[in-house]
Amino acid sequence: xEQVLSYIGENMEMVYFLLLAILLGVExxxxxxxxxxxxxxxxxxxxxxxxxxxxxxxxxQASPDNYLALSVGFLAVLVGTLNVIGGFVVTDRMLEMFKxxxxxx
Amino acid sequence: xxxNILEICYLIASLTxxxxxxxxxxxxxxxxxxxxxxxxxxxxxxxxxxxxxxxxSGKLINYGLIFLGLIIGTVIGxxxxxxxQMTSMPQMVSFFNGMGGACAALIAIIEFQHHQHSTVxxxxxxxxxxxxxxxxxxxxxxxxxxxxxxxxGKIQDKVLPMNQVINMVxxxxxxxxIIYQMVSGSDPLLFYVLLGIALIYGVLFVMPIGGADMPVxxxxxxxxxxxxxxxxxxxxxxxxxxxxxxxxxxxxxILTILMCKAMNRSLTNVLLGAFGSAAPxxxxxxxxxxxxxxxxxxDTAVLLSYSQxxxxxxxxxxxxAQAQHICHELEKLLEEKGVEVNYAxxxxxxxxxxxxxxxxxxxxxPYERMQEMEEINSKFANTDVVVVIGANxxxxxxxxxDPSSPIYxxxxxxxDQAKNVIILKRGMAAGYAxxxxxxxxxxxxxxxxGDAKATLQKLTAEVKEV
Numbered sequence: 015x016e017q018v019l020s021y022i023g024e025n026m027e028m029v030y031f032l033l034l035a036i037l038l039g040v041e042x043x044x045x046x047x048x049x050x051x052x053x054x055x056x057x058x059x060x061x062x063x064x065x066x067x068x069x070x071x072x073x074x075q076a077s078p079d080n081y082l083a084l085s086v087g088f089l090a091v092l093v094g095t096l097n098v099i100g101g102f103v104v105t106d107r108m109l110e111m112f113k114x115x116x117x118x119x
Numbered sequence: 120x121x122x123n124i125l126e127i128c129y130l131i132a133s134l135t136x137x138x139x140x141x142x143x144x145x146x147x148x149x150x151x152x153x154x155x156x157x158x159x160x161x162x163x164x165x166x167x168x169x170x171x172x173x174x175x176s177g178k179l180i181n182y183g184l185i186f187l188g189l190i191i192g193t194v195i196g197x198x199x200x201x202x203x204q205m206t207s208m209p210q211m212v213s214f215f216n217g218m219g220g221a222c223a224a225l226i227a228i229i230e231f232q233h234h235q236h237s238t239v240x241x242x243x244x245x246x247x248x249x250x251x252x253x254x255x256x257x258x259x260x261x262x263x264x265x266x267x268x269x270x271x272g273k274i275q276d277k278v279l280p281m282n283q284v285i286n287m288v289x290x291x292x293x294x295x296x297i298i299y300q301m302v303s304g305s306d307p308l309l310f311y312v313l314l315g316i317a318l319i320y321g322v323l324f325v326m327p328i329g330g331a332d333m334p335v336x337x338x339x340x341x342x343x344x345x346x347x348x349x350x351x352x353x354x355x356x357x358x359x360x361x362x363x364x365x366x367x368x369x370x371x372x373i374l375t376i377l378m379c380k381a382m383n384r385s386l387t388n389v390l391l392g393a394f395g396s397a398a399p400x401x402x403x404x405x406x407x408x409x410x411x412x413x414x415x416x417x418d419t420a421v422l423l424s425y426s427q428x429x430x431x432x433x434x435x436x437x438x439x440a441q442a443q444h445i446c447h448e449l450e451k452l453l454e455e456k457g458v459e460v461n462y463a464x465x466x467x468x469x470x471x472x473x474x475x476x477x478x479x480x481x482x483x484x485p486y487e488r489m490q491e492m493e494e495i496n497s498k499f500a501n502t503d504v505v506v507v508i509g510a511n512x513x514x515x516x517x518x519x520x521d522p523s524s525p526i527y528x529x530x531x532x533x534x535d536q537a538k539n540v541i542i543l544k545r546g547m548a549a550g551y552a553x554x555x556x557x558x559x560x561x562x563x564x565x566x567x568x569g570d571a572k573a574t575l576q577k578l579t580a581e582v583k584e585v
Contacts, residue, residue: 017242018242018244020242021242021244025244025353028353028356028361031358031361032349032353032361032365035361035362035365035366035369036365036368036369037369038137038366038369039140039365039366039367039368039369039370039373040369040370040373042137042140042141042144042366042370043140043143043144043370043373043374044373045144046144046374046377047144047146047491048381048464048466048473048476048491049146049464049473049476049489049491050143050144050145050146050149050473051374051377051378051473051474052208052209052212052473052474052476052477053143053149053153053473053477054140054143054144054370054374054473055212055337055338055341055371055374056208056212057139057140057143057149057152057153057156058140058143058341058345058366058367058370058371058374059212059215059216059219059341059344059367060153060156060157060160060215061136061139061140061156061160061345061363061366061367062216062219062341062344062345062348062363062364062367062368063160063215063219063222063348063363064132064136064160064163064348064352064359064360064363064364065219065222065223065226065344065347065348065351065360065363065364066164066222067163067164067167067357067359067360068222068223068226068348068351068352068354068355068357068360069188069222069225069226070164070167070168070171070185071167071171071355071357072226072229072230073181073184073185073188074167074168074171074178074181074185075233076181076229078178078179078180078181082232083229083232084180084181084184086225086228086229087184087225087229088184088185088187088188089188089221089225090188090221090222090225090226090229091184091185091188091189091192091222092188092191092192093192093218093219093221093222093225094192094218094219094222095188095189095191095192095193095196096192096195096196096199096215096218097196097215097216097218097219097222098160098164098192098196099192099193099196099197099200100196100197100199100200100211100214100215100218101200101212101215101219102153102156102157102160103196103197103200103201104200104203104208104211104212104215105143105153106150106153106154106157107200107201107205108205108208108477109149109150109153110150111205111477111480111481112146112149112150112476112477112480112486
């Protein structure tokens with residue numbers, strides 16, 4: 015228990031960060047009109063693609079002769095990129111359709 | 120020096136994520152918001168590649184593979200996202216979400232390899248973070264792929280006997296194994312056993328949930344992946360990953376709750392699939408002697424053409440039949456005849472909240488014509504004809520009148536206030552909730568049976584003639 019507490023203590027900055035970011039997430043989207051739920055979900059989907067940064071870090075840390083790490087890391091970068099690019103492009107396509115409306119009227 | 124620049128780049132990326140998400144929640148700025156977040160992502164990725172310093176020198180292969188991965192991912196991702204039909208949007212989101220989950224799980228796997236060599240005594244927080252990233256990432260991956268398959272129609276709904284019990288047992292096993300792993304120290308075998316269980320759990324978790332509940336599940340899995348990404352960020356002390364991950368984690372959770380609320384169901388109810396599995400057959404009572412009245416297509420055409428105001432209620436069935444374009448054509452025809460046509464959008468219409476708006480927008484239906492539930496409900500009393508296309512539970516008056524009904528309390532579109540109601544439906548099957556809809560038996564209700572798209576096509580042709 016003491017060790018758990020000390021681990022939390024060591025990472026206090028992160029814990030604060032975590033809590034504030036959670037509240038921010040709730041706050042930022044709590045007033046969304048239902049109309050935008052799908053694009054918002056899709057946009058959020060693209061944003062968590064930031065995990066690809068972790069994959070890149072893994073790759074940069076791996077030693078060049080560790081083929082297992084390199085291949086798994088490569089796969090991670092690949093799927094992470096899919097998440098980011100696919101997510102943003104799909105969201106843009108959805109929103110593009112909404113954009114037309116105000117111009118017309 | 121370069122490390123500080125890297126941190127600043129992450130700060131900028133984090134800000135763009137927050138700003139992007141904020142702007143995404145407003146129709147006018149949404150598109151810009153998406154682009155801003157994308158720009159932030161680009162900054163984070165480029166900064167990581169160029170500025171991140173670990174053990175440098177002689178890592179040409181690594182850089183080569185990173186760029187190869189980025190390029191292949193970009194090409195495939197762009198093609199997939201560009202080619203997908205608007206109606207298939209939910210499964211596309213689910214697929215990309217699964218990819219993110221896989222990425223988080225793979226990171227945890229490699230980090231575990233490194234971690235094994237370290238000797239931590241006592242509470243090993245890093246291991247816990249890794250395990251959580253691994254588990255949530257892989258549940259999100261396998262779950263999303265199943266959700267994708269189900270929405271694509273490649274995987275059928277299948278409920279194992281005692282599915283819920285099995286799920287509970289698996290969840291319990293996972294918790295126990297995590298605790299054991301934490302106490303006994305990192306054990307590779309156990310690590311991979313956990314990975315396996317998590318993958319299977321993801322499958323079994325999504326498998327019994329019905330098609331109409333998929334959006335809730337996708338949204339939940341979306342927030343899972345966000346959390347998994349955040350755990351990765353925690354591992355590396357990477358602020359961009361943390362902000363992005365947690366934001367999505369919490370925003371996704373709120374979104375999931377909003378969706379559940381709109382259906383007047385609790386999240387547990389959705390997840391345990393109590394509703395879905397009880398659906399077929401049940402609750403068909405008290406309607407045996409009632410009969411519905413049908414209406415012909417030509418009568419419908421006349422009725423619509425001579426109305427002052429018509430409200431179209433599009434539902435899941437319209438989305439499935441891909442009838443949004445023909446629906447818009449009908450609307451335009453009626454407009455030319457001087458009929459006021461509006462769309463009433465229930466918060467959970469379609470496959471995801473807001474999905475119906477996207478579909479209608481794709482068919483060029485003007486933004487102002489799509490009215491949300493609160494707005495339109497007060498207008499039904501002055502509406503001549505309501506056309507319900509492939510929707511059922513969202514217009515069921517039992518939600519207001521019948522306290523014993525499972526959907527009692529769910530906000531509905533009060534179409535029973537209108538002068539005439541026409542229901543376009545494939546047949547008399549009960550809606551998703553598996554309950555009878557008394558609206559069908561009201562004197563002012565007329566049924567128009569058939570496939571939504573085919574019927575609307577015929578109807579449009581008839582209206583032209585009138």
